[in-house]
Amino acid sequence: MPQQIPQKSGRLATTLGAVLVGNDGLTLRNFTTPEFAESDSLVWADNPANLLLAVSSSACAVLTTPKLVEGPTTEKTFLLTEDLQAALLTAARAFHSPPQPSTGVHRAAFVDATATLLGGVHVGAGAYIGPRCKIGSGVVVHAGAYIGAGCQVGDYTVVHPNVTLYDEVIVGRKCILHAGCVIGAEGFGYVPTKDGLAAVPHLGTVIIGDGVDIGANSCIDRAKLGATTIGAGSKIDNLVHIGHNVSIGRSCIVVAQAGLAGTVKVGDGVMIAGQAGIADHITIGDGARIAAQAGVIGDVPAGETVSGYPARPHRAKMRELGAVAALPAAIKRLKQLESLVQELHQKRAHDE
Numbered sequence: 001m002p003q004q005i006p007q008k009s010g011r012l013a014t015t016l017g018a019v020l021v022g023n024d025g026l027t028l029r030n031f032t033t034p035e036f037a038e039s040d041s042l043v044w045a046d047n048p049a050n051l052l053l054a055v056s057s058s059a060c061a062v063l064t065t066p067k068l069v070e071g072p073t074t075e076k077t078f079l080l081t082e083d084l085q086a087a088l089l090t091a092a093r094a095f096h097s098p099p100q101p102s103t104g105v106h107r108a109a110f111v112d113a114t115a116t117l118l119g120g121v122h123v124g125a126g127a128y129i130g131p132r133c134k135i136g137s138g139v140v141v142h143a144g145a146y147i148g149a150g151c152q153v154g155d156y157t158v159v160h161p162n163v164t165l166y167d168e169v170i171v172g173r174k175c176i177l178h179a180g181c182v183i184g185a186e187g188f189g190y191v192p193t194k195d196g197l198a199a200v201p202h203l204g205t206v207i208i209g210d211g212v213d214i215g216a217n218s219c220i221d222r223a224k225l226g227a228t229t230i231g232a233g234s235k236i237d238n239l240v241h242i243g244h245n246v247s248i249g250r251s252c253i254v255v256a257q258a259g260l261a262g263t264v265k266v267g268d269g270v271m272i273a274g275q276a277g278i279a280d281h282i283t284i285g286d287g288a289r290i291a292a293q294a295g296v297i298g299d300v301p302a303g304e305t306v307s308g309y310p311a312r313p314h315r316a317k318m319r320e321l322g323a324v325a326a327l328p329a330a331i332k333r334l335k336q337l338e339s340l341v342q343e344l345h346q347k348r349a350h351d352e
Helices: 011-018 048-055 084-095 314-351
Strands: 019-023 041-044 061-064 075-078 182-185 189-192 196-199 206-207 218-220 229-230 305-307
Touching: 011 019, 011 075, 011 084, 011 196, 041 084, 048 218, 061 084, 061 314, 182 206, 218 229, 305 314
Parallel strands: 041 061, 061 075, 182 218, 206 229
Antiparallel strands: 019 075, 189 196
């Protein structure tokens, strides 16, 4: 379990805006789940089943909502809040103790003489920073990361181990690039020739806005011409593929194993769930929702929720699935009716 910052129960309740029922002098050394709780742990519960697990655990304190706890039923201390999700975020931040690497360049790192590093930069062992790079203040480049020629990395961005930035990629401020992600590789573009498939040179770049998180082992391809762009505040999960010349708006969420083909245009505030596939040259409007495993082969209007393959408005798709589920019973009734009709024909023939 990562190192956490101990909290006093009373002070934490004040920080969370929660009502404390019990001991306000407890030292809470970690925030965890019931199965990993110890006698000085804080755990949380968002439903009756989880509350039962929490109160039967070793934890000394429980973060939950008043509607689940009508009164103290155990000797545990309760921190009660109406907005549990907001309290969870605040509590996690209070306990969070991220490692603070020392500033400076490790002797086993390589920084080209023409690169510019501003103040407070950390460059870990085995990291590479190429010619003409511009690395902003407070940037952390962890061990084994590769930053190619002409890249720009904004202030306070964290580049985790084994991240690869191909040449001329631009990354904004306060971004997090998780381990193994690859940004700026050539897109998947080939032209048939008499000698076989010829790769199309990709002469563009990738531009990532401020406050963007890129998950582990995700890939964002450079543009053929111009730029592949990720808007400020967007969050991309692990194992996502974003093709060349894609444009993703601000504050979007793209979940694991989703794939966006070339030149897809995504508006602001869009959510793309896991394993969804977006065909090339599609436009997805602001605030749209793409359900898990959806196959999008046509434009999606702003605010629309689509699901299924091919993706359709979610309510229509649910009605369709409901109709399919009813087919076995309908077929059974149809066979019964066919049998009854056959019997009536036979009876009529007999009577005639």
